[in-house]
Amino acid sequence: MRRFALIAVPYAWLLALFLIPFLIVFKISLSDAALAIPPYAPTLKDGFGALIEGLDLENFWFLTTDDLYYKAYLSSLKIAALSTFLTLLVGYPMAYGMARAPEEWRATLMMLVILPFWTSFLIRVYAWVGILSNEGLLNQLLLWIGLISEPLTILNTPTAVYIGIVYTYLPFMILPIYAALDRMDDSLIEAAEDLGCSRLTAFWLVTVPLSKNGIIAGCFLVFIPALGEFVIPSLLGGSGTLMIGKVLFEEFFNNRDWPVASAVAVILLLILIVPIVLFQRNQQKQAEAEK
């Protein structure tokens, strides 16, 4: 009985917070837009038979007729992939530095990585507007030291979106890589050097493979939320940056077309299922290897 309860709780959680909302969204995606409250038909008020009758795949079909949607998906994939890679480039050295730092420093460094989470995400992204705009801190600094004579246009370009994503998701990259590096036995590096490796080859042949699981986990933790990201592209990316999160928002709030918005969301979820399953498998493999 207790075992049943133990298993039932997480499943009930999943059911209530994931599966049921998903089914609702899925149902809406099969409905038609209507001038009503809620703004789609049919609903349960029409009776169960009519409800089933009225469902069709029309909205999904619609998504293929306008190339805005597939461009937005592709552009999101590209931005998420590239910013994941950039986050890895920035995060790996930081995680490496943390793992190599003297024992007494590590807790403080860890603190510094987590600290930004204590302020609102929205405020931190707005702060980047202040830094990156034409009259922003960055341009003022560069003009002042004479590196540039004209202000650089960074805000409202994809570059600003990359900066925003890398900045926001950096801790998700650093923490799993740090955990992997911290677990690694230092004598492995010495053994590699002893057997004829230079510092650099020892890093490639031993450190990188042994932090592989951390790298994979970090990349998924950045890629998955970055793919559906809405706040960063709308605040920093301007009108020129096409991302699926923004399209979804516009369908939902500007066009009030809930069924199409739901269809966009369902497709996004389907795209995300692949990396999520891969991520879960990686975590599982890692847990097994540690047994």
Add this chain to the structure above:
Amino acid sequence: MVPSLSILDRKEKCTVSSPVFAPWDDPNEKPLIRFENVSKRFGSFIAIDDLTINIYAQEFFALLGPSGCGKTTMMRMLAGFESVTEGRILLSGKDIAAVPPNQRAVNMMFQSYALFPHLSIWDNIAFGLRRDKMPKDKIDARVAEMLKLTRLEEFARRKPHQISGGQRQRVALARSLAKAPKLLLLDEPLGALDKKLRQDTQFELMDIQESTGTTFVIVTHDQEEAMTVASRVAVMDEGRIIQVASPANIYETPNSVYVADFIGDVNIISGTAKPAGKDRYFVDWVPNQAPIVAVSETGFSDGQKCHLAIRPEKISITKDKPEDVENAVEGKVLDIAYLGNLSTYHVELPGGQIIKAQTANTRRISNRGITWEDPVWIRWNATAGVLLEQ
């Protein structure tokens, strides 16, 4: 006791394979490694203290000492992972301070084995060979040879976590031997093994050392292990080497109470020396007892404090007062430790000192005449013990 047995072994070996392997006695022999007044400090802590030592090619050299005395630090300086604070280390006559670890003809077998968990046993052994850009077929042949030597052929495709502790230890050995280094450093290589496996592996190590001709430096805190495998043993304490000698010499003629006590079982009787003819001394050890007669080549002045170290197996025990012996003392049996082949008697002497005497059990238990509380006599020859200053 194992040390005494292994000394017998070694003596036999020596008589068979003459000339005796003792390059340290030959003034013309150049050492492979020379520590020259080497000191190592971590902050203000002195880990190695002005240490000078020579290690010769093809030696099996054992560093023996309690935990924290600086054995690993010495190894790490040889391998290049620690710098030398003062003095220098010469390998084949050349100062190696500036040579990074990956360019030293030295390989180390780590205390933790340090096997690469993401590589198979085969790839672990091939790791060092690949770094040397050795052709593929040569690597295959060498790895196969190493697998055969360490009897690991069946496990070549497994990962380190899929084999037992003893097998992992052999992989670590194979990996460090694969590059045929001039010098192989073994840091407590057998520490994680149980007794039986450890003894087997000790003999394996000796075989491998003999067949490859590599110079081995082995760190251990197990004196039996050092005595079994080594051609010479260095006993260390607090960053210094107290004595370096062959296992037989270190057992028979320790240079201090510390060494005598560290290697095997020993009785120490402290007293004052009184010269009694050439190399002979009387030792006054308790009031109202006849002085002990001892022979010593090191000189002692009249009234100098001294310590007589005697191994338990050099003391015999009888019920009746022995006649015509140099040293005989009456005492009382406190305890008998029956070890199967041997029995150790703990005998309390006048003045309260307890002496251990050991006899071989050549007769059946029921025939032994001595039991607890019996008054007994113990005796030994003047040459049985070593007279030490400190």
